[in-house]
Amino acid sequence: MNEIYINSNLINTLDDLRALSSIYLKGGLKNLNISKIARKLGHDRKTIRKALKGNIPKTTRKRNKYVDSYRDRIIKLLQDDKRKFEYYQHIYNYMVREYSIECTYATLKNYIINDEELNKLFNKRNNTNSFTERFETEAGQQAQFDLKERMKLIDTNGNEMIVNVATLTLGFSRYNVRKIVLDTSYETVINFLAEAFEELEGVPSELVIDNIKCLVDKPRTKNKEALINPKFEEFAKNYGFKVKPCMPYRPQTKGKTETQNKVPSQLYNYNTEYIDICSVNDKLEIINKEDNEKISQATHLPPVFLLKREKEKLQKLPSQEIRKGYYIKLKEVIVSNESLVSYLNCKYSVPKEYIGKLVGRTIKNNKLLIYYNKKIITLHEISKKVLNIKDSHDLKYDKNLSPKTEDNSIIIEEMENIKYDND
Incomplete structure (x- = not known):
């Protein structure tokens, strides 16, 4: 059997070790630092070795009373027409991620199945597609x-x-x-x-x-x-x-x-x-x-x-040289202290955490797209307005400024004279 190197930093629970038991028992794990893992998980070496051998201690099963405390939240999520939960796993992942629920996936799934109201709500969204067995491939193939x-x-x-x-x-x-x-x-x-x-x-x-x-x-x-x-x-x-x-x-x-x-x-x-x-x-x-x-x-x-x-x-x-020919062509600009970038004499907002950073901009389908580290961070409809500011960016400028607004003429003049990049 091919030996596998395991990064111990990715082992966070005893269940992670039990998942590796079949490989461990066949001698397929190499350079596994038992002491380091024991210190990280707060268990002794004996417990770590038992987990690697697939040992599952007898524990008292969590009763449905625990999940009962989350029932109203689950109902609210499933009743929300604007959300979709197509799989039991998605509900479980969401509850763990957002509410730190501590039961197992099987417990939550069975709870929903055995609850008439929850089961009815879920089945409206359930995706019943099945997939055929996959072809396996070699590494790198x-x-x-x-x-x-x-x-x-x-x-x-x-x-x-x-x-x-x-x-x-x-x-x-x-x-x-x-x-x-x-x-x-x-x-x-x-x-x-x-x-x-x-x-x-x-x-x-x-x-x-x-x-x-x-x-x-x-x-x-x-x-x-x-x-x-x-x-x-x-x-x-x-x-x-x-x-x-x-x-x-x-x-x-x-x-x-x-x-x-x-x-x-x-x-x-x-x-x-x-x-x-x-x-x-x-x-x-x-x-x-x-x-x-x-x-x-x-x-x-x-x-x-x-x-x-x-x-x-x-x-x-x-x-x-070959690779760069396939990347989206971006105009690099620096985000101003006002958290704005300019395009054709108009100013567009970006999130404040990008102030002073080099971002890339491009135009597509009459939209201004702003990227940072190859990830899109905001987009705007191309506009003739002097300032184009999104509420989510929490900037304190009047979004309705226009050249015809006499009271704001000084502000507009100052904003237009700021040098952001080469338009």
Whole structure:
């Protein structure tokens, strides 16, 4: 059996150790520091070794009385038409994340199933789709890409935000890279893939894709191969991977991302809580981190445990000169002390934590998009107003300023004379 190096910093409970028991008993774990783990978890070495052997101590089961105290909150969540909880796991994750509920997933699931009112509310939303057994792949061999498109999220003011979530899943480790993308154009999708490969520090030998319009001109059928977008073929050649399009309605060849596309659905759980696109990004980062650190049902290990091994088998990235041709072209500007950036003599707000930092801006579909560290932090409709300030940015400027407002003429003149960047 191949030996696996485990980062002890990722072991936080005795259950994490029990999840590794099958590998430990076969001698597959190497350089595991029992003393360090014992100190971290507050148990003696004997208890740590028992957990590694899969020992489960007899404990008194949590009674439903504990979950009863959360029943009203669960009902309120399930009755909220603006939220979606498509899976029991999503309700459990939300309750742990937001209310620190301490029961097990099975306890909460059974509680909902056995409660007539809760079960009825949940079944209105339950997704009953099933997926066929997935193909397994060697480390570094394959990744799968997919998009969860047109997710309708709702902010605190009741406004809709339409976002897409791009997912790249490594076939061996099941490690996921996920990011919010505002459209599904070729340039946006390629930018995501280029950044994802850079984050992974390598490229797989194969990339399985769904029939995404910007990448596939004609989908694959039983008798015909797919017709790939020539620009995407060139991208694949430059990065050194083979494109493997899926056949429509064939979950066998794309099961990893089909399963992983359930995960972004948790963003629906926070409808009416979002302040802006930045808060959507923050929630997705938390959800994705949890998913990568959770035990995978396919590998029986967390994806982060297997990522190092998979990285060693990935192909090298192409040269920086090639890579930079696939990134979104951004105009770099510095955020002013007023937390503003300018475009065509108009000023647009960004969150105050970016004051003095170098951000990137670009224009798409009559919107000004602002990025920081490859993540979108805000967007504005292009406007002729002198000042364009979002309520969520909490800046103390009058958003209704215009050149015709005599009382504010001095303020307007001063604002227009501030040098933010080269328009």
